[in-house]
Amino acid sequence: MFDKLRSSFSGLVKTVKERSLTAKEVDEMLWNFQISMMESDVAQEVAEELSNEIRPYLLDESVKRTSDPTVMVRQKMSEALNRIFTQAASIDLFSGIEAKKKMKEPYVILFLGINGTGKTTTVAKFAFLLKSRGLSVVMACSDTHRPGAIEQLTQHAKNVSVRAIAQQYGSDPAAVARDAILYAKSHNIDVVLIDTAGRMQTSHNLMEEISKIVKVSNPDLKLFVGDALAWNDSVSQAKEFLKFTDFDGAILTKVDADSKGGAALSITHATKKPILFLGVGQQYEDLEPFSPDKVISMVFN
Ligand SMILES: Nc1nc2c(ncn2[C@@H]2O[C@H](COP(=O)(O)OP(=O)(O)OP(=O)(O)O)[C@@H](O)[C@H]2O)c(=O)[nH]1
Ligand SMILES: [Mg+2]
Numbered sequence: 001m002f003d004k005l006r007s008s009f010s011g012l013v014k015t016v017k018e019r020s021l022t023a024k025e026v027d028e029m030l031w032n033f034q035i036s037m038m039e040s041d042v043a044q045e046v047a048e049e050l051s052n053e054i055r056p057y058l059l060d061e062s063v064k065r066t067s068d069p070t071v072m073v074r075q076k077m078s079e080a081l082n083r084i085f086t087q088a089a090s091i092d093l094f095s096g097i098e099a100k101k102k103m104k105e106p107y108v109i110l111f112l113g114i115n116g117t118g119k120t121t122t123v124a125k126f127a128f129l130l131k132s133r134g135l136s137v138v139m140a141c142s143d144t145h146r147p148g149a150i151e152q153l154t155q156h157a158k159n160v161s162v163r164a165i166a167q168q169y170g171s172d173p174a175a176v177a178r179d180a181i182l183y184a185k186s187h188n189i190d191v192v193l194i195d196t197a198g199r200m201q202t203s204h205n206l207m208e209e210i211s212k213i214v215k216v217s218n219p220d221l222k223l224f225v226g227d228a229l230a231w232n233d234s235v236s237q238a239k240e241f242l243k244f245t246d247f248d249g250a251i252l253t254k255v256d257a258d259s260k261g262g263a264a265l266s267i268t269h270a271t272k273k274p275i276l277f278l279g280v281g282q283q284y285e286d287l288e289p290f291s292p293d294k295v296i297s298m299v300f301n
Helices: 003-018 023-039 044-059 061-065 069-086 093-102 119-132 149-159 173-186 204-217 228-245 263-271 292-300
Strands: 107-112 137-142 163-165 191-196 221-227 249-253 275-279 287-289
Touching: 003 023, 003 069, 003 292, 023 044, 044 069, 044 263, 069 263, 069 292, 093 107, 107 119, 107 204, 119 137, 119 149, 119 191, 119 221, 119 249, 119 275, 119 287, 137 149, 137 173, 149 163, 163 173, 173 191, 173 204, 191 204, 204 228, 221 228, 221 263, 228 249, 228 263, 249 263, 263 275
Parallel strands: 107 191, 107 221, 137 163, 137 191, 221 249, 249 275
Antiparallel strands: 275 287
């Protein structure tokens, strides 16, 4: 995780350490830094923003004379990274659930995104996590399109011992979501997890469909599930989904298989929505709360 991003930053810090630099050298060095960040899936705007942030300090004579300018570079860079992450308000999932519990209402979470990013697996991981916190859960099989989707979610539901509400293939996904919410209300269930079919942002019908699911289920939380490995596409997809669904936050999956690490920065910068969790494997327990501080310390250590 984050290996490549870490090496971009340590490369920059190392060059600063060696000697003071002329303006031309600073430009060259920042150019290389930008390229290496982009190779780590950091979006171009973010790479430029980070370079602009650091340029004045690299040119500042008084900074060059300090005994260890790398301390300043690290500090400025971690401030800049932190600023990107805090542009997105944080979401306290468990307080939200508790608040709905007090109102005797289920907390409804809708998972959405393009095909194959890990939505269904993430629904199962969420069920596992919530159950381990003593909360009750029901799943809605609102992917009524892809062959095998209902069986896939139903099997996960069995594995983690929760109920999954399903209808036939081809039925209205919004109606399935409504059924699951009614079930939760009548059985005093704390959280409803709605799995949806993967959809390309270019498919107008499917995007209309997700709007209908949102209207009918009125979710407390809409989560975009994005795949860290397919990141070049995922950032533009996230932006398009945001226009359509105004999702509240994101889950970044397959981070275990992604050595680059720039995806997290890029999606937060592009959407201004927080990442809540990282998917770090295929087991139910492989869901880690996302923490900007942890990412920053991983990048600098
Ligand atoms: N390594 C790794 N694999 C993951 C992770 N999350 C999901 N996967 C795998 O990704 C594949 C697709 O996962 P699904 O959960 O079916 O994805 P989906 O978004 O529901 O797919 P569609 O419903 O077809 O759009 C499966 O093989 C999962 O095991 C993760 O965090 N790490
Ligand atoms: Mg699925």
